[in-house]
Amino acid sequence: MQLASQLSVHRNALSLHCCLTRKHSQLLVPSPAVLQQPLAVPDRLLLGPGPSNVPPRILAAGGRQLIGHLHKEMFQIMDEIKLGIQYAFQTQNPLTLAISGPGHCAMEAALLNAVEAGEVVLMGVNGMWGERATDISKRLGADVRQLVKPPGEYFALQEVEQALDQHKPSLFFITHGESSSGVLQPLDGLGELCHRYECLLLVDSVASLGGAPIFMDHQDIDILYSGSQKVLNAPPGCSPISFSERARKKIFNRKMMPPSFSLDMGWLANYWGCDDKPRAYHHTAPINGFFSLREGLAILAEQGLENSWKHHKENSVYLCEGLQQLGLQLFVKEQEARLPTITTFVLPEGYDLQEVIAFIMNKHAIEISGGLGPSAGKILRIGLMGYNSTKFNVDRVLHALKDALQHCHKNKL
Amino acid sequence: MQLASQLSVHRNALSLHCCLTRKHSQLLVPSPAVLQQPLAVPDRLLLGPGPSNVPPRILAAGGRQLIGHLHKEMFQIMDEIKLGIQYAFQTQNPLTLAISGPGHCAMEAALLNAVEAGEVVLMGVNGMWGERATDISKRLGADVRQLVKPPGEYFALQEVEQALDQHKPSLFFITHGESSSGVLQPLDGLGELCHRYECLLLVDSVASLGGAPIFMDHQDIDILYSGSQKVLNAPPGCSPISFSERARKKIFNRKMMPPSFSLDMGWLANYWGCDDKPRAYHHTAPINGFFSLREGLAILAEQGLENSWKHHKENSVYLCEGLQQLGLQLFVKEQEARLPTITTFVLPEGYDLQEVIAFIMNKHAIEISGGLGPSAGKILRIGLMGYNSTKFNVDRVLHALKDALQHCHKNKL
Numbered sequence: 024m025q026l027a028s029q030l031s032v033h034r035n036a037l038s039l040h041c042c043l044t045r046k047h048s049q050l051l052v053p054s055p056a057v058l059q060q061p062l063a064v065p066d067r068l069l070l071g072p073g074p075s076n077v078p079p080r081i082l083a084a085g086g087r088q089l090i091g092h093l094h095k096e097m098f099q100i101m102d103e104i105k106l107g108i109q110y111a112f113q114t115q116n117p118l119t120l121a122i123s124g125p126g127h128c129a130m131e132a133a134l135l136n137a138v139e140a141g142e143v144v145l146m147g148v149n150g151m152w153g154e155r156a157t158d159i160s161k162r163l164g165a166d167v168r169q170l171v172k173p174p175g176e177y178f179a180l181q182e183v184e185q186a187l188d189q190h191k192p193s194l195f196f197i198t199h200g201e202s203s204s205g206v207l208q209p210l211d212g213l214g215e216l217c218h219r220y221e222c223l224l225l226v227d228s229v230a231s232l233g234g235a236p237i238f239m240d241h242q243d244i245d246i247l248y249s250g251s252q253k254v255l256n257a258p259p260g261c262s263p264i265s266f267s268e269r270a271r272k273k274i275f276n277r278k279m280m281p282p283s284f285s286l287d288m289g290w291l292a293n294y295w296g297c298d299d300k301p302r303a304y305h306h307t308a309p310i311n312g313f314f315s316l317r318e319g320l321a322i323l324a325e326q327g328l329e330n331s332w333k334h335h336k337e338n339s340v341y342l343c344e345g346l347q348q349l350g351l352q353l354f355v356k357e358q359e360a361r362l363p364t365i366t367t368f369v370l371p372e373g374y375d376l377q378e379v380i381a382f383i384m385n386k387h388a389i390e391i392s393g394g395l396g397p398s399a400g401k402i403l404r405i406g407l408m409g410y411n412s413t414k415f416n417v418d419r420v421l422h423a424l425k426d427a428l429q430h431c432h433k434n435k436l
Numbered sequence: 437m438q439l440a441s442q443l444s445v446h447r448n449a450l451s452l453h454c455c456l457t458r459k460h461s462q463l464l465v466p467s468p469a470v471l472q473q474p475l476a477v478p479d480r481l482l483l484g485p486g487p488s489n490v491p492p493r494i495l496a497a498g499g500r501q502l503i504g505h506l507h508k509e510m511f512q513i514m515d516e517i518k519l520g521i522q523y524a525f526q527t528q529n530p531l532t533l534a535i536s537g538p539g540h541c542a543m544e545a546a547l548l549n550a551v552e553a554g555e556v557v558l559m560g561v562n563g564m565w566g567e568r569a570t571d572i573s574k575r576l577g578a579d580v581r582q583l584v585k586p587p588g589e590y591f592a593l594q595e596v597e598q599a600l601d602q603h604k605p606s607l608f609f610i611t612h613g614e615s616s617s618g619v620l621q622p623l624d625g626l627g628e629l630c631h632r633y634e635c636l637l638l639v640d641s642v643a644s645l646g647g648a649p650i651f652m653d654h655q656d657i658d659i660l661y662s663g664s665q666k667v668l669n670a671p672p673g674c675s676p677i678s679f680s681e682r683a684r685k686k687i688f689n690r691k692m693m694p695p696s697f698s699l700d701m702g703w704l705a706n707y708w709g710c711d712d713k714p715r716a717y718h719h720t721a722p723i724n725g726f727f728s729l730r731e732g733l734a735i736l737a738e739q740g741l742e743n744s745w746k747h748h749k750e751n752s753v754y755l756c757e758g759l760q761q762l763g764l765q766l767f768v769k770e771q772e773a774r775l776p777t778i779t780t781f782v783l784p785e786g787y788d789l790q791e792v793i794a795f796i797m798n799k800h801a802i803e804i805s806g807g808l809g810p811s812a813g814k815i816l817r818i819g820l821m822g823y824n825s826t827k828f829n830v831d832r833v834l835h836a837l838k839d840a841l842q843h844c845h846k847n848k849l
Contacts, residue, residue, distance in 0.1 A: 050741060051653060052526050055519035058734040062727060064500050065509055074502050074723060085724065086499025087477050089487050089671060091803055096478055106468035113465050123673070124537050127698050127719045159697045240464060252720060258502060260536070260673055260722035282695050284572045285540050304808065306540045307665060309673035309725070310487060311498065314475060321471040328463060390504050395717065 067384075068411070070420050071392035072202045072230065072365050074252035074259050075408040077315070080322065081257055085315040092308040100317050101295055107320025108263040111232055111255075111328070112247055114239035119265040120295035121316055122248070122286065123309050126229040129248035129262035131159050132286040133225055136274045137246060138194055140164030145192035145222075147183070150174045151203035151396035152227050156196045163282065168192060174204035174398045175354050175367075180212050187220040193273075194223045200231025203395040205355050205367030205404065207235055214243020223270055229253060232263070233323050234335040234364035234408060245270040251312070254331065254364060255319035256409035260312040319409075331409075335363040338412045342366050342405060345421040349428065354402045364412070367394075367402045373434060376403060379427045387423035480797075481824070483833050484805035485615045485643065485778050487665035487672050488821040490728070493735065494670055498728040505721040513730050514708055520733025521676040524645055524668075524741070525660055527652035532678040533708035534729055535661070535699065536722050539642040542661035542675035544572050545699040546638055549687045550659060551607055553577030558605035558635075560596070563587045564616035564809035565640050569609045576695065581605060587617035587811040588767050588780075593625050600633040606686075607636045613644025616808040618768050618780030618817065620648055627656020636683055642666060645676075646736050647748040647777035647821060658683040664725070667744065667777060668732035669822035673725040732822075744822075748776040751825045755779050755818060758834040762841065767815045777825070780807075780815045786847060789816060792840045800836035 069076050077085075090097055101120075108119050122129045134156065138144055144165045146157045149172040160167045170186040172178060178197065187195065195217050199208050210226065217224040223245040228237055233254030239247045245267040252259035266274065266288070274288050281287045285306060292298050294305040323331060339361065343353055346368050354367035370376060376393050380403070383389050394402045405420055407413075482489050490498075503510055514533075521532050535542045547569065551557055557578045559570045562585040573580045583599040585591060591610065600608065608630050612621050623639065630637040636658040641650055646667030652660050658680040665672035679687065679701070687701050694700045703718040705711050736744060752774065756766055759781050767780035783789060789806050793816070796802050807815045818833055820826075 050526060051651065052523050052528060054737040054740060055516070055523055057516050058520055058523075058730075058737040062497055062500075062513070062730055062734075063509060064503055064513075064727065066501065067503055067507070069502060069504060071504060074504065074720060077502055082499050082501065084475055086495050087475075088479065088495065089482060089490055089665075090477055090480055091482060091484060091487065092672070094480070094803070096476060100475070100477075103468070103470050107471055110465050110468055110471075113463060115465060124541070124698065125720045125722070128537070131696060131698050155697065162693050162695045162697060238464065250720070252502075258722065258724045259505070259720040260725055280575050282575050283544060284568065284575060285537065285544050307487060307538045307663070307672040309538070309671065309722070311671045312673055312722070312725070314477065317471075317475055321475075324467040324471040327467060390507070 066388060068389045068416065068419065070405050070407065070411060070416065071390040072404050072406045073250070073408060075256055075406065075411045077256055077258060078322070078410040081315050081318045084318040085258060085311045087311060087314055089310045092310055093302070093304060097310065098296065098302060100313055104313060104317050104320060105295065107317065107324060108265060110324055111263065111320060112239040112265050113237065113241065114265050116239070116265045116267055118271050118292055118297050120291055120297060121313065122262040122264055123306060124262060125259050126248070126250035126262050127155065128286065129250070129264045130156060130227060132264060132288065133246045133248055134159050135163055135281050135283055135286060136288040137223060137225065137270060138163055138165050139277055139279055141166060143168060143190055143192045144194045144196065145170060145186055145190050147178050147195065147197040149176055149178065149204065149206065150198065150201040150398065152198040152201065153196065154396055175206060177206050177208045177360055180216060183213060184216055187217065187222055191220065192222050194225055196225045196227070199226050199228040199237060200235065200362045200364060202230035202362070202365050203398050205362045205365050207231065207360055207362040210237065210242050210244070214245070218243060223273065230364055231362060233328070233331050235362065236332050239265060251316050251319060254335070254409040255316065255323065257315040257319035258312065260309050261316045335407065335412050338407050338414060338417055339363040339366055341414055342407060342417045345417060349421065349425055364408050365404055365406045367398070367404050369402055373432050374428070375431070375433070376400065378431045379403065382427045382431050383423045386426065389420055389423050391420065479801060481802045481829065481832065483818050483820065483824060483829065484803040485817050485819045486663065486821060488669055488819065488824045490669055490671060491735070491823040494728050494731045497731040498671060498724045500724060500727055502723045505723055506715070506717060510723065511709060511715060513726055517726060517730050517733060518708065520730065520737060521678060523737055524676065524733060525652040525678050526650065526654065527678050529652070529678045529680055531684050531705055531710045533704060533710060534726065535675040535677055536719060537675060538672050539661070539663035539675050540568065541699065542663070542677045543569060543640060545677060545701065546659045546661055547572050548576055548694050548696055548699060549701040550636060550638070550683060551576055551578050552690055552692055554579060556581060556603055556605045557607045557609065558583060558599055558603050560591050560608065560610040562589055562591065562617065562619065563611065563614040563811065565611040565614065566609065567809055588619060590619050590621045590773055593629060596626060597629055600630065600635060604633065605635050607638055609638045609640070612639050612641040612650060613648065613775045613777060615643035615775070615778050616811045618775050618778050620644065620773055620775040623650065623655050623657070627658070631656060636686065643777055644775060646741070646744050648775065649745050652678060664729050664732060667748070667822040668729065668736065670728035670732035671725065673722050674729045748820065748825050751820050751827060751830055752776040752779055754827055755820060755830045758830060762834065762838055777821050778817055778819045780811070780817050782815055786845050788844070788846070789813065791844045792816065795840045795844050796836045799839065802833055802836050804833065
């Protein structure tokens with residue numbers, strides 16, 4: 024711009040500023056009275072499908088003063104998170120990090136980086152998560168095929184093989200811990216099978232990680248993600264994810280840029296020190312979310328994966344026995360297929376699900392949950408995850424359920 | 437599935453489970469030793485462009501025990517956040533909420549909901565944020581045009597009008613507080629102008645909200661977003677956003693679904709109670725991120741917007757005077773165009789930017805920052821935001837800078 028017009032622009036801007044002050048001297052929207060009240064957060068035992076209660080050590084970490092998202096101490100904490108995820112996932116993949124968002128963002132990050140428009144993908148749908156992965160993949164313009172089973176069932180190897188053979192997908196999605204139905208999906212053999220069909224295996228372990236065995240490298244899983252707010256007992260908002268060398272190659276040889284900047288794995292890999300370039304600014308990370316996730320992973324590492332799997336299994340079996348003693352019917356018939364972190368069951372005739380849930384919340388300050396997606400209105404769900412997976416909590420929730428069964432029958436009057 | 441084949445599948449699964457236990461009885465990846473060390477977070481005064489230090493009241497809110505993301509008390513807190521955003525934005529838009537992600541996610545949410553592939557969009561680029569909005573829009577398949585000015589300058593109305601007339605975009609992006617250059621963009625008249633050209637006005641106020649006057653409704657802004665970690669002093673991870681009726685209509689009359697499920701405004705509007713349907717599960721929100729954001733908004737409401745604008749302005753002027761007294765040159769020439777939250781300046785000959793930044797960090801535990809994007813390597817940036825915008829902090833950073841100027845000159849030996 025020439026000087027004369029520059030001056031005119033500046034005069035224009037100055038008058039704009041004056042005008043702004045004059046024109047808007049009164050606030051249109053007054054300060055809301057309700058914000059003068061203190062923040063009200065009731066105490067609850069969270070035995071739904073997540074979030075779980077957060078132990079004091081993790082709350083304290085999340086309550087620490089911030090440092091910058093590009094400080095070297097932050098990179099050190101992120102390196103520690105990466106090691107913690109590699110341990111929890113049982114993987115040596117260098118491309119391992121935490122997404123700055125809830126589990127759905129990790130699902131979206133996996134799909135939008137690994138899949139391009141027009142590619143055939145196959146979704147294992149036996150509950151909510153296969154439906155969500157289908158929704159996301161459609162938005163990406165993928166050619167989405169489904170392998171469907173009723174909620175409460177899992178997929179057998181030969182069923183998957185038949186579908187791979189029929190659809191020839193480039194990616195197969197399956198859920199390890201189907202939190203909407205309480206099913207634990209066996210994973211052995213799936214990776215090898217997918218690779219025989221030149222297909223990547225993508226596994227959702229949001230609800231199962233730390234609560235049931237998973238071995239990313241041994242089981243040939245190509246992309247694995249989880250959440251922070253289940254067994255890891257951190258607040259929601261950060262989601263561990265890891266990519267095998269096979270997945271990494273596919274992602275970094277895309278034809279088109281991924282349709283999201285925030286979830287672009289090239290940028291994220293750099294920020295997390297997973298490439299050979301100096302770390303650069305990508306986004307402002309959820310800094311104390313990372314503090315909390317680091318502590319959640321540290322607690323899991325201290326306890327040991329095998330111990331964590333064992334105590335989740337034991338407390339889940341203890342809960343199942345208690346539910347059966349109350350005359351309640353477990354939704355997943357086969358014991359080995361029951362997810363140790365989330366137990367699902369059916370109420371007898373004469374009860375309204377929502378009434379039972381509300382009774383337990385209002386009288387006992389305990390959250391239990393109804394179904395979700397295909398299981399909505401059919402089942403109840405009790406989560407026992409990490410810090411919350413204790414015999415004491417099982418006793419508390421069984422006591423509350425017994426009370427509800429006595430008070431909520433429709434013939435109670 | 438028929439019973440016989442079901443049984444066979446179940447036997448198969450049981451054998452898979454046994455096999456899993458047998459095959460992977462040893463952990464491949466051991467528990468990382470570094471996670472046995474305590475979390476290490478140094479104390480710092482964060483006077484970069486954000487995040488800012490978090491005041492005790494907000495840290496305490498973020499450290500509270502969780503409730504569920506669908507509990508009625510959570511909906512109440514979200515309603516309070518909505519009121520707080522409406523106040524901070526000076527808007528009565530019903531479609532007002534917080535994105536569960538950092539500022540970049542809000543930028544992405546704005547663009548991917550409001551723009552469809554093939555549409556012409558115009559980006560005002562005078563620093564980092566116009567470049568990022570360009571990147572995101574290209575990924576969405578938009579036909580992206582740019583109106584470019586050097587960092588340190590702002591856009592005049594007639595320049596914008598000329599570009600609107602030339603490109604006929606459906607959306608114009610501009611940054612209110614250009615944190616990479618320290619420029620405050622005058623906004624008056626832009627909304628009216630855009631609407632004359634049948635174009636939506638999208639404004640980024642991440643770095644300016646609460647620090648400089650903005651009036652979403654009076655200024656006819658169609659989409660406005662901000663961040664939590666600047667003047668609002670909450671941790672990063674939640675981002676206020678609001679849509680005018682004009683923007684809402686465009687978004688809810690798209691031809692194609694938005695390419696992201698996580699940021700789909702239809703789902704988010706429902707979860708935030710902005711439509712007439714019962715609130716449904718969309719994603720697991722960053723629950724204590726919401727607690728913190730609520731407190732950040734409550735502090736702003738308590739203090740009052742005008743007071744907040746005034747004290748940011750005063751402390752920024754005080755800082756500018758101090759910098760000039762040290763013989764330093766301010767990057768933004770015109771006083772009224774200086775962003776009150778982030779002040780930019782140039783070092784004299786004989787200094788290395790990175791050395792000065794490192795000296796101040798290492799000796800004084802104060803973060804100040806270099807440039808970003810087009811201003812990288814050219815300027816230094818000092819942020820005074822919310823809780824951190826005090827005369828005491830200005831004195832601290834000026835003292836540290838004076839010390840650095842004495843010790844870091846290349847002829848110092």
